[in-house]
Amino acid sequence: MSRERRALWLVAGVFAAWLVAAPAAAQTFSATEDTFVSSDFPGDNFGAFSFAEVGVRDFPKDDVTRALLAFDLSGFADVPIESATLQLFITNTSSDPLGLAIAVATLASSFDENTVTWTTQPAVLPAPTAMGTMNTLPGDVFEIDVTALVEAQRLLHPDSVLLRIAATDETTDETRFFQFRTKESEAGVGAQLVIRLGAAAAPLLSSWQLALAAAALLIIAMIRLVGPRSARSS
Amino acid sequence: MRIGRREAIKLLGAAAAALTGAGPLGRGVARALGGATLGVRSVQPGDAEALRAIMSSCVSDDYSFFGPCGEWPLSWAQEFIERRPDSAVVARDGVAIGFFEIPPMKPAPASQPAAASAAEVAKLALREDNRTTFRVTAAGIRADLLSHEDAVTMFHTVLYHGFRAAQGLGYAQAEGWSPWGRHPWMARKWTDYPGCELCEPVAPNLEGGRNVYVMRWRLDDAIAALAGEAQFDVA
Numbered sequence: 001m002s003r004e005r006r007a008l009w010l011v012a013g014v015f016a017a018w019l020v021a022a023p024a025a026a027q028t029f030s031a032t033e034d035t036f037v038s039s040d041f042p043g044d045n046f047g048a049f050s051f052a053e054v055g056v057r058d059f060p061k062d063d064v065t066r067a068l069l070a071f072d073l074s075g076f077a078d079v080p081i082e083s084a085t086l087q088l089f090i091t092n093t094s095s096d097p098l099g100l101a102i103a104v105a106t107l108a109s110s111f112d113e114n115t116v117t118w119t120t121q122p123a124v125l126p127a128p129t130a131m132g133t134m135n136t137l138p139g140d141v142f143e144i145d146v147t148a149l150v151e152a153q154r155l156l157h158p159d160s161v162l163l164r165i166a167a168t169d170e171t172t173d174e175t176r177f178f179q180f181r182t183k184e185s186e187a188g189v190g191a192q193l194v195i196r197l198g199a200a201a202a203p204l205l206s207s208w209q210l211a212l213a214a215a216a217l218l219i220i221a222m223i224r225l226v227g228p229r230s231a232r233s234s
Numbered sequence: 235m236r237i238g239r240r241e242a243i244k245l246l247g248a249a250a251a252a253l254t255g256a257g258p259l260g261r262g263v264a265r266a267l268g269g270a271t272l273g274v275r276s277v278q279p280g281d282a283e284a285l286r287a288i289m290s291s292c293v294s295d296d297y298s299f300f301g302p303c304g305e306w307p308l309s310w311a312q313e314f315i316e317r318r319p320d321s322a323v324v325a326r327d328g329v330a331i332g333f334f335e336i337p338p339m340k341p342a343p344a345s346q347p348a349a350a351s352a353a354e355v356a357k358l359a360l361r362e363d364n365r366t367t368f369r370v371t372a373a374g375i376r377a378d379l380l381s382h383e384d385a386v387t388m389f390h391t392v393l394y395h396g397f398r399a400a401q402g403l404g405y406a407q408a409e410g411w412s413p414w415g416r417h418p419w420m421a422r423k424w425t426d427y428p429g430c431e432l433c434e435p436v437a438p439n440l441e442g443g444r445n446v447y448v449m450r451w452r453l454d455d456a457i458a459a460l461a462g463e464a465q466f467d468v469a
Contacts, residue, residue, distance in 0.1 A: 043441030049434045049448075057371075058317070092364045096340060117440055138364050139357030 029161075031191040033070035033113040034182040037121045039063060047113035050185040051091055054134075054165050055100055055177025065177060067165040068111055068121065071193045077158035080198030084150040086130075086163070087192040088142045088180035097135040100167055100176045104130040104146055106153045107162035124164050128152050131168065134178055142180070150195065161193060267384060270326045272468045274395045277314075277321040277333060284330035284376075285311040291378040314372065322399040324375075324392050324468065332375040332388055334396025339403055340365045366406040367450070370396075387464050394460040395468065401453045408451045409433070413444030429455025 036052040038044065040063040046052075057063040069086075086104065105124035116122075128148040136142035146163065153161050167176065183190035277285070289306035314321070314335070324332040343361060350358070373396065375388045400408060415432070416423035424430050429452040437446040 041437070041439075041446055043439045043443045044437045044446045045440055046437050046446075049437065091360065096343075096361075115440060119441065137357075137361065139360045 026194055026196045027076070029071045029073060029193040029195065030189055031069050031183060031193075032072045033068070033111065034190040035113040035116060036065050036067045037116060037118040038065050039118050042118040045113075045115060045117050047116070048184055050182060051179040052182050052190075053177055053179045054102060055094065055167050056170055056172050056175065057094075057177060058173055058175040064167070064170045066121065067180070067191075068107065068113070068116060069161075069163045069165070069191050070110065070113075071161040071163075072159065073154070073161055073195075074159040076195070076197075077154070081147070081150065082196040082198050083145065084147045084161075084196075085194045086144050086146045087194060088136075089187070089189075090134075090136045090138050090140055090142050090178055091181050091185075092138055092179040093134075093136075094175050094177045096137055098176060098178055100134045100178060101169065102132055102134050102144075102165055103168045104132070104144060104149060105164050105166070106149050106156075107164055110157075110160065110162055121164075122162070125152070136178075142178075146193070150193070267326065267388070267466045272331075272391070272466050273325050273328075274399070274468050275323055275325065276399075277319060277323050277330070279312075279315055281323060281330045281333075282308055282311040282315055285314060285333055288330065288333060288374045288376050289372075291374075291376050318372075320399070320403055322392070322396040324388070324395060324466075330376075331379065332392035333373060334392050334399070335370050335372040336396065336400045336403065336405070337368050339368070339405065342404075363407075366404060367409055368400065368405050368407075369409045369411070371411075387466055390460055390463040391465045391468065394457065394463070394465060397451070397453050397457050397460065401457065406453055408453060408456075410449050410451070412447045412449060415447045424449050427451075427456065428459040429453070429457075 033047075034052055035045075035047040035049070036054065038046070038053075052067040053065040054067045055065055057065075106128075107122040108125055109122045111120075111122050130144055130146045130149055132144040134142055149163065150161050153163075181187060181190055286306050286308050289311070318335050318337055320336040320338060322334045322336060323330045342365070343358065347354070373392065375385060375392055377385050380388055397408065410424075412424065415425065415436070424447070425432055430449055432447060433450040434448040437448075439445050
């Protein structure tokens with residue numbers, strides 16, 4: 001086999017391996033609704049606030065806050081997913097590290113962030129639930145795997161994902177809460193849902209896979225041009 | 235009995251109502267309260283009964299914003315003293331006549347690395363802003379023992395010394411959640427006072443109750459403004 005052919009096979013092999021090993025495409029969805037409700041202000045709406053709060057304040061004792069999120073997945077209703085990760089940019093915590101056990105659950109019905117209150121908050125479905133511990137410091141991004149919730153939710157509402165974040169123990173005698181940025185913040189970006197699409201959903205070649213393919217073809221062309229001349233010179 | 239933040243806000247409301255007769259900024263008159271000796275100190279275990287009495291006197295159904303007020307048990311005051319030991323007290327002849335909640339402060343973070351990136355600097359600044367800001371949920375004066383004019387002056391005195399005590403601990407800002415931007419009795423809105431600003435849009439109450447106003451005081455400016463208000467002499 002000529003050197004030219006060996007180079008061609010080598011480039012093609014590397015490219016094929018890279019295609020197989022390439023991760024599935026990820027799509028980031030920003031929350032279309034993000035707010036919180038407070039047991040201490042049961043009739044008040046906080047939809048215009050630049051933050052949402054989750055947790056419990058021990059003193060006075062009976063203040064519980066829960067965050068409500070909605071994501072619009074229209075256009076991806078039939079797309080299989082590999083994973084879904086909820087990302088929250090933390091802006092405040094009652095202590096560092098917080099160590100707050102939280103549960104993310106799916107909502108049984110939609111809500112309007114400009115009208116929802118503690119009194120009118122939607123019920124949650126009993127399962128599935130994503131459990132985690134919030135230890136992220138302000139200024140960093142907290143992540144939690146919500147794949148099971150997104151898959152379950154899409155059976156009910158194919159175009160949307162509706163989530164509630166709450167402390168797992170809302171009767172605790174300790175102050176533990178955190179706040180995260182909402183889309184009403186100066187940054188203009190609140191909670192995000194990063195969904196890794198399944199193979200069937202991912203485009204056959206991404207834009208930079210195509211760019212790499214073009215580069216490979218260019219290399220091959222150069223080998224064809226330069227190779228024989230090099231051979232002659234030797 | 236469970237006591238909620240709204241009750242504490244009622245208390246703040248009652249205290250704020252005492253500002254009705256507040257004079258213009260810059261008056262700065264200090265005077266004695268009768269022949270009594272006033273002092274400022276941190277809250278002590280022996281203050282429980284006095285704090286309970288302050289809460290009971292400040293918060294009545296007349297000043298209720300979220301329905302009838304509850305009672306303030308001694309256990310509440312004891313818990314307050316245990317959990318908020320840095321809170322400031324203005325005492326008359328040793329007995330608390332006003333108090334101002336100051337929560338424990340987060341410990342200072344490790345020093346910033348010399349070669350921190352801009353993003354790292356912003357992150358650390360956010361954490362420092364969090365650490366040096368506290369939320370006031372309880373404060374009050376013994377309104378039933380004071381004339382209206384004295385209640386106004388006492389409120390200024392408690393607020394001034396509470397802010398100063400918080401500043402002494404390292405706090406730079408105080409946050410309060412109030413059911414109004416300007417109490418019907420008050421001459422000015424909260425935000426008309428130097429150093430006080432609304433830091434979130436007003437949260438509307440959709441059930442006919444009170445809206446929520448989230449305000450933040452910059453302690454430097456607020457202390458300077460209160461120094462110009464009428465106050466009692468404090469030893």
